Amino acid sequence: MKITVIGTGYVGLVTGTCLAETGNEVVCVDVDKVKIEKMRDGVVPIYEPHLDVLFERNIKANRLTFTTSLDKGLEHGDIVFLALPTPEDEDGSADLSYVLGVAEEIGKKIKDYKVIVDKSTVPVGTAEKVNATISKNASCDFDVVSNPEFLREGYAVDDFLKPERIVIGASSEKATKLMERLYSPFVRSGNPIIVMDEKSAELTKYAANSFLATKITFMNEIANYCELVGADVDKVRAGMGSDSRIGKRFLFPGIGYGGSCFPKDVKALQKAGADANYDFKILEAVIGVNSKQKTILLPKIENHFNGNLSDIKIAIWGLAFKPETDDIREAPSIDMMNALLEKGASLSVFDPEAMPNIKAKFGDKLHYASSMYEALENADSLLICTEWSIFRTPDFNKIKSLLKEATIFDGRNLYDVQLMQKEGFNYTSIGRKE
Ligand code: UGA
Numbered sequence: 321m322k323i324t325v326i327g328t329g330y331v332g333l334v335t336g337t338c339l340a341e342t343g344n345e346v347v348c349v350d351v352d353k354v355k356i357e358k359m360r361d362g363v364v365p366i367y368e369p370h371l372d373v374l375f376e377r378n379i380k381a382n383r384l385t386f387t388t389s390l391d392k393g394l395e396h397g398d399i400v401f402l403a404l405p406t407p408e409d410e411d412g413s414a415d416l417s418y419v420l421g422v423a424e425e426i427g428k429k430i431k432d433y434k435v436i437v438d439k440s441t442v443p444v445g446t447a448e449k450v451n452a453t454i455s456k457n458a459s460c461d462f463d464v465v466s467n468p469e470f471l472r473e474g475y476a477v478d479d480f481l482k483p484e485r486i487v488i489g490a491s492s493e494k495a496t497k498l499m500e501r502l503y504s505p506f507v508r509s510g511n512p513i514i515v516m517d518e519k520s521a522e523l524t525k526y527a528a529n530s531f532l533a534t535k536i537t538f539m540n541e542i543a544n545y546c547e548l549v550g551a552d553v554d555k556v557r558a559g560m561g562s563d564s565r566i567g568k569r570f571l572f573p574g575i576g577y578g579g580s581c582f583p584k585d586v587k588a589l590q591k592a593g594a595d596a597n598y599d600f601k602i603l604e605a606v607i608g609v610n611s612k613q614k615t616i617l618l619p620k621i622e623n624h625f626n627g628n629l630s631d632i633k634i635a636i637w638g639l640a641f642k643p644e645t646d647d648i649r650e651a652p653s654i655d656m657m658n659a660l661l662e663k664g665a666s667l668s669v670f671d672p673e674a675m676p677n678i679k680a681k682f683g684d685k686l687h688y689a690s691s692m693y694e695a696l697e698n699a700d701s702l703l704i705c706t707e708w709s710i711f712r713t714p715d716f717n718k719i720k721s722l723l724k725e726a727t728i729f730d731g732r733n734l735y736d737v738q739l740m741q742k743e744g745f746n747y748t749s750i751g752r753k754e
Pocket of ligand 1: 469470472536576
């Protein structure tokens, strides 16, 4: 099939590359000339495991090409994906100007039937707006479909190739059939393609992300309470999670959720609710609790150093909002670093992938270590903000020899509490007996 993907951010790029992998001819369109040139040379502009192999293979096979010309893109595709940014507006709602701007152009430019697919996370009613915007100028038939993505950063290729479900919001049978044909290679295992109306599809995405953010936040509150009453959140999690109605996943407490999706989507759904005169109390609580959770370790660090961090050097492992990404958007590490800097601490930081992004944001306020162990040199204690695999089984003797004192504040519960005691660490984690 002939596919066009407009917008080569994380969603567009993964979508385009994975659709090329099943034999489709994919043209990716972006306004960023430099980025398009780089991609033509085979450079993947984001860090996403396994994407580079598929990218190279499909470029070589000429199934994946790039252009800055919207005209060329629209000439090519029978199905046109909109994978455009929907940034957070000042009031928390999603800004649709990119999506509707491109829809306006599509209306003016298309000459034959196309399925226009909303792939970006967009508020309920967006498909309707896109439809109306294209209709203003369109001289041919078209359909607008909502097809939300459920890709996790770091696992996006796997999530795309083996989705647990595909959601298609469409009211036209012709468009539904085309979409089902496009996705059929990805659901051979029997996972469902769920077809529904456009609004329900749009809400499915917000509801899924908000539910997951709520699940994490609930567990963070249970962890905080565990500390007060002397219970162990690991045990509670295991006890709760083995109930299949609850499930084991997304119950890991820590220093809060971050990223480009959960924070934005929870706020956007809350705002959309308010606009419809519905008060999403639960989402308001989730936003508030998560914001506090990001710096939940700060008072503990301050207490440990008797309320004075001015001569204290803290090493930080992990800066990305989660492992396997270089993304630092809304990362809890940022809140922690800002709070610690404000208290006068000096910081020596390390992350396997996110260092350039952190450097661009913090400049010379931090010491950027070249390795996880170099970060520890002459530091008073270690703070862990992201659970990268390489931090899971470190050389504890080396840590002890490099740190001034054997103290670890662990925001991601990486280590066994008893093991840490045996190793002689002063170890603080989230919701566990120390
Ligand atoms: C999330 C969803 O999981 C995807 O399904 C969705 O498609 C995507 O948003 C999106 O809307 O595009 P992502 O933001 O990449 O994916 O990251 P997650 O793996 O979901 O993690 C989000 C945050 O929750 C991270 O900060 C992570 O550390 C935190 N988290 C996750 C926890 O604190 N505890 C957990 O048990 C799980």
